[in-house]
Structures are given as structure tokens and as C-alpha cells.
Amino acid sequence: MGISRRQFLGTSAIGTAGVFVGCSDQNPPAEPTNLPRNNPLDGIGREALKITDVRVRLFSCDYPIEKWWYGAGVTILTEIETDQGIVGIGGPSPYGGPEFVKEYTEKHIKPQLLGKNPFDVDIIAPSHRETKKAMAWAGINVACWDIIGKAKNQPIYQLLATNCEPVTKIKHYASCGTIWDFDKRPEDLYDEALRYKEEGFYGFKFRFAEHFEQNMTIAKYLPFLEGLREAVGDDFDLIHEFNMRVTVDQAVELVPKLAELKFQWVEEPVNRWGRDRSISGPQDEDLERAIDWHLRIREAANGMPISGGETMTDRFEFKDWIERDAYDIVQPDCDTTGLSEGWYVAQLAHLHNKPCVPHNWHGDLTWMSNIHLVAAIPNRLVLESCRHYNPFRGGLFKEPIVVKDSYAEVPQGPGLGVEIIDDADKKFPYDPNKHWLKTQPSWLL
Secondary structure (H helix, E strand, O other): OOOOHHHHHHHOOOOOOOOOOOOOOOOOOOOOOOOOOOOOOOOOOOOOOOEEEEEEEEEEOOOOOOOOOOHHHEEEEEEEEEOOOOEEEEOOOHHHOHHHHHHHHHHHHHHHHOOOOHHHHHHHOOOOOOHHHHHHHHHHHHHHHHHHHHHHOOEHHHHHOOOOOOOOEEEEEEEOOOOOOOOOOOHHHHHHHHHHHHHOOOEEEEOOOOOHHHHOOHHHHHHHHHHHHHHHOOOOEEEEEOOOOOOHHHHHHHHHHHHHOOOOEEEOOOOOOOOOOOOOOOOOOOHHHHHHHHHHHHHHOOOOOEEEOOOOOOHHHHHHHHHOOOOOEEOOOHHHHHHHHHHHHHHHHHHOOOOEOOOOOOOHHHHHHHHHHHHHOOOEOOEEEEOOOOOOOOOOEOOOOOEEOOEEEOOOOOEOOOOEOOOHHHHOOOOOOOOHHHOOOHHHO
16 A cells, blocks of 8 residues: 555654664764654744745856856855844755746745745745746745744754754765866876865765767776776775766666776766657656666666765655665755755655765855755765855855865854855846856757
8 A cells, every 4th residue: 555645744754764874984873863753843942933025136256158067157045034133045056047046036936925934934935846946945945944043043953953963064075077078188087086185085076078978988988987096096985977978878887887996976877857868859758767777777886876866856756766776875955955855855865774965066055055954864974065166165155164174064153054245246246147058068958
């Protein structure tokens, strides 16, 4: 007999069952309590607050036009004001499109929120299955949580830690390796990896070279990866992000070799909507086919974890992937899910003994929510640290989040614990021509 929606809403939120495996000794899993809670606000005293305004501010930064990866050139700040003078902030994903997120939030979301209490966050600020709308709602959800934390004078991670002891330091890996060319100087990637090792990072995640599809074969690529492992040594972890850029057959050929090279995991190996990259033209989505592909890749990987989920918007979208073991590691992102759904996804994964390692690509406004989520969940492992030159990493906050020797301190102030600089609009004036859609690489078109 199938599980009902009511049963799922309860069990997916309770993370006291299961034993987490694969966590590093630096960030050990916390011992669960004997008092499961169905949502993070169970037992938290409600405060009398009303939302009086909702607004979105857009910022741009200068970056080389061909380097679209540099934080997308834009970032989005959602602000919610209350009748008690508390202002909460949230960071929708820039991939939602700055103009869309601003218009959708201020014209469609704002009228629904005026007069509501932010403590009703799970009711008034849900996720949305349409990705761009979900990103707008994510900013609202995070801003509500920021208000709640400020109203209770507690950091968000303490409120979210319902079934484990939270931590105050999170281990990070360096994430970059995007703009390198195999045909020009492939050793650029070796140099980049060694630079992160010298900076104190424990590991490095990289992507395929530019023009990989046109100029590369797996047979040609493998000796290069063997050289990378030799260059960094066995004491430095490597992670390969595929960005869904290969076919299933290519992935099945490549992943066992990465397992032999002791890669920590492989991310987003093939198209998660079931579209075949070897076939040109429009294709229908096929979830069952996509999951079957990932199961085949997992079998070939010989125990090396397969991760994914950065574009998923809620726990229900993750559900089949988790329960059918299509992913070993789940990767929600609070700038797409919001903090509430990120927490529910992490708890559902914990029930199935899977770590939650959020996608954390953009700058400060993405990082500020994901670091609180990781600090609070029992199946924490590590967190991504985007290492591109990016003025939005460290440039928007009065006291930036900083990684040193792979670790970053979780902000300790109430709510998110961060403040936007006073001259943000002057420092990062918005330019509608600096949009990621104008500069994305051909393989995303």
C-alpha cells in the first residue's frame, strides 16, 4: 500500500531515523535526539509580527564578458519589512533572471504577504515547481527565516537544528575549473588545483573543458585525469562536475575510471530530465528514464557516489531520486528551494542514509543561507566554495564569510547574522546588460 501525502509530509520532515555514513571526522554527524519535530518551528514561541513591505534590489558587477561563470554578473536581494522594524533578507538565485524575479516578487508575491506573519513561513512562503518562480519564492522564504531568527535573537542554524547538535564551523571544498581549454594548455587545470591545495583547501571540484563535446573523447581524456591525480597527490580530494554534458554511454565509460582515481564524487552526470544529448531537437521529459540512467551510472561507478539535484525545487521533486537510490548525495540549493524546503530535503535524505551537500555556486547571498542549513542538519558533510573572481563573494556584507584552511565560521548574529553594506547600490549599480543569459556558453543553449 502506498504512503499518503499526509504521511509523507510527516515522515519526510523527521530525521531521527537512520545512521549517516560517509561524513568526515572534521564534521561528524551529530547524535539525534529522542524528540522528533515535524518542522523546524515546532516548539518555537510565536511573535506578533506583520509584513508591511516586500521589495527586491538588483546589483551588477564588472567581470570579463566571456567569463559568465563569475557569479553571473548580477545578484538579487529580497527584503521583507515588518511592523516591528525588523527587516529580513534573502537571496534568490540569479539564474531566475533579475528582472523576472523583481517583477514577480513585487507584483505577484508582495500582495499575498502584506499583513501576514513571517512565523507562518511554511504556509505563506512555499516553493514552486516552476524553477524561476521557485527562485523568487526562495528569496522570500529565506527572508522570513531571517526575520524569525532576529525576532527570537538566535542564529537560524540553531532554530533549524531540530534533531542534532549544530556546528559552528563548516568544511568547504574549492569549486571552479570552468574556463580552461584542453587544446590550448590543459595544464592550467593542474595549476589551478595545486593553487587551491596550497591555499589550504582539502579538495577541488572542476568541470569539463570548453568545447569538450567537439574536441574530446573519453580515451583522450583519461590520461589527462591520471596526470591531474598524480599532480595533486593522493592526499587531495577531487570532484568532477559533469554539468549533464555527456551521454549515458560516455558516463558509464568514464565513472569507473574516476573511481579508480579515488574521486570523492561525480556530480550531475547526465540530463536529469531524461533528454538524450546524442539526439538533436526537442524531446519530452521522462523522469523514469532519467532515474534509470542514473542507476546504471551508479552501478558502473563501483561505489563512488553520484550526486545531483541543484535545480530541484522541493522535497517532492527529490523524493523518487532519493527513495530509488538514483543519488548517493543530494544537492539542494537554498537560493532555489528556500531554507524550509532545503531542511525538508535534508531530513528526507537523512532517513535514507544519504548526506546533503548543497549546491553553493554564487556569492554572499547564496552562501549566507546554505551555510546555516549545513550547520543545522544531521547529514552534513561539506559545502561548496565558488572560487572564481567574484565581487559578490565578500563584497556585499559588512563582515564577509571567509574560508581559511577549508573551514568557514557560521555567522553568529541573530537570523542569518549578516548585514548588507550601506553603499551596495552605489558600489554595484544594476546594469541590465550584465545578465548571464547574454554570455552563457554554447553547450547550455
